[in-house]
Amino acid sequence: MAKQDDPEQKARATALRLLARREHSRLELDLKLRQRKVEASVIERVLDEYEENDWLSDERFADVFARQKVDLGYGPMKILAELQQRGIQRPPTWFSEMTDRDWSENAIRLRDRRFGLTNIQDDWDEKGRQGRFLARRGFAGDQVEAALDAVLDPDQSVGGR
Numbered sequence: 001m002a003k004q005d006d007p008e009q010k011a012r013a014t015a016l017r018l019l020a021r022r023e024h025s026r027l028e029l030d031l032k033l034r035q036r037k038v039e040a041s042v043i044e045r046v047l048d049e050y051e052e053n054d055w056l057s058d059e060r061f062a063d064v065f066a067r068q069k070v071d072l073g074y075g076p077m078k079i080l081a082e083l084q085q086r087g088i089q090r091p092p093t094w095f096s097e098m099t100d101r102d103w104s105e106n107a108i109r110l111r112d113r114r115f116g117l118t119n120i121q122d123d124w125d126e127k128g129r130q131g132r133f134l135a136r137r138g139f140a141g142d143q144v145e146a147a148l149d150a151v152l153d154p155d156q157s158v159g160g161r
């Protein structure tokens with residue numbers, strides 16, 4: 001059998017090409033190889049080998065993925081849900097150590113970046129619009145409330161909240 005016809009070799013090459021672009025979870029690679037009609041037993045062998053060589057790591061994937069999502073302004077509930085969809089049951093340690101206050105500060109920064117920190121306490125329509133945006137981003141109710149209550153004091157710098 002020619003090397004290019006070997007299903008295990010094809011699976012290895014495909015998995016390596018996908019990993020060269022970005023980190024993937026084991027589940028993601030498994031699904032992408034199944035879409036390419038690779039047999040389950042071949043997928044298992046290739047992915048086991050890649051994990052042994054540390055080319056595939058769910059922990060590394062979770063770390064990179066969660067950091068990117070935090071940097072993009074997503075909240076903990078959305079990040080955890082997306083990790084679970086990708087087969088990751090436990091978030092990275094640093095993620096689990098973030099406090100509710102940390103997440104509230106992230107929500108405030110996102111609101112500031114997107115809408116500014118003007119006082120909207122008496123504008124129910126605007127408060128609802130901004131609150132729905134933050135909730136869709138995955139922030140919990142108390143984190144959304146903290147962000148909606150935040151008002152930029154004209155005497156205070158943005159970094160000094």
